[in-house]
Amino acid sequence: MDSISLAGQVAIVTGAGSRTEGVGNGRATAIILARRGARVLLMDVEADWMRATAQAIAAEGGTSASIAGDVTRAADCQAAVERALAEWGRLDILINNVGISGPPGNAVDVDPEAWDHAMRVNVASVMLMSKYAIPAMRVQGAGNIVNLSSIAGLQGGHKGLLYATTKGAIVQMTRAMAAHHGPEGIRVNCVAPGYVFTPMVAVRGVDEAGRRARAEATLLKTEGTAWDVAEAIAWLVSPAARWITGQTIPVDAGTSAGQTSLASPAPLPAKPA
Template sequence: MEAKERTFDRSLKGRVAIVTGAGSRAEGIGNGRAAAILLARDGARVLLIDAVQEWAQRTQEMIAEEGGEAMVCAADVSRNEDCQAAVAQAVQQWGRVDILVNNVGIGGPKGTAVDLDLEEWDQALRVNVTSMMLMARHSIPHMLQQGRGSIINVASVAGLIGGHPSLLYPTSKGAVVNMTRAMAAHHGAQGIRVNCVAPGMVHTPMVYARGMSEEVREVRRKRSFLQIEGSGWDVGHAIRYLASDESGWVTGTIFPVDAGATAGRHSY
């Protein structure tokens, strides 16, 4: 017997999304800002969380210019009480939570196990890993009320491959990868899908705000099969897909958005 085709409306009208790290530290489009704008374009109402309120406000302005609905929440998502209050704000305003995008992340301390700063290590792990658990902790009970939900954790290709000059960053992103798989197993039977987007060397405000020569930018571009520079929009579209019913049979997946950088090396 032939399987019935599953068709979906990509609209997110009536749904509520929470995006952490929804601002950009320089003018332009980072991963969180792109995801928030794209979710709003498809009809979702979006809570924009960022530690710097002005950055999230700029994202809100961009969404409003397109006729979308969003609200700003200044919060430190490494703190349990801030995560709880942020989710409560979304529920108080819109009555539900359907989508959680755990996008926030920092580079953390440089160095190896021998010489990195221990206090910076602890804090970076709270930002890059613990924050995602805390946001899920407070969002999942509301998703259960709808009988479904979608959580998208943003990691990095650094969590999939070795060779990074610092220990903290790939360690924390690798933790996000396997936390995603574990959460997908825990909550799949409850109708909650949990997936991970692993961006490659995209050119975002977080990257170029620190300064980058054209030579370095060219080397980064050539580290992939496509040899095309990616942007926050590329990551945002992957997040939007995983948030929607179009990916309704997808959970526990790790989705590299990297122009093929993790698929192998050039042999020609």
């Protein structure tokens, strides 16, 4: 049996579209899961954003359906789970991918109302989607949830307090959910991407020089893409990772492991003759 096959399984991927051309984490993940045999329900706030994702899956002979919905609304989250069950009769996988940069600034400068909205988008959405997905997974006594964090949630120094805070919260939520639902056969893990080049990054105006600088700052000195993130997610939800839960996997070319320019240790003194 293929240990990474997802044949017969049903997945929901939130944020499965893209408001611009290109492949973001949600689109890449949906395509990879379908490529491995899963039937995938695409969810995003705008139907048009998912069209290219569905077309890419269909072009490879995969199966998908789409639902427009806002992951900050409980009714929309419930509707997505009900749609997956109506289409395919089960739910095995949930990928909580939706996230925004949120308001900039430190604790003094950040806008409180924008803070509350971004906390709901980035953090409460994970709870809301899981609230309705987990009971469906309980029916077959197994399931997989992967939450998307960021290396900003693992390290200090990010210029935006909101973004780093929400991504750190997702790491801890993953641990708590894994503890709550592991006895039910439901695995919950987290992927923390580094500075991969996605449409969200592109719209911020990162130029070629900036992209090269980011790549050079990694231990592997390479630029990551959404496909790198998607492959990690697909592995985590596969039978190959059956004994892994409650973990956060950085996908960052080693950025969170350390710097590339560590000084060489001083040589040991010679032994006396």
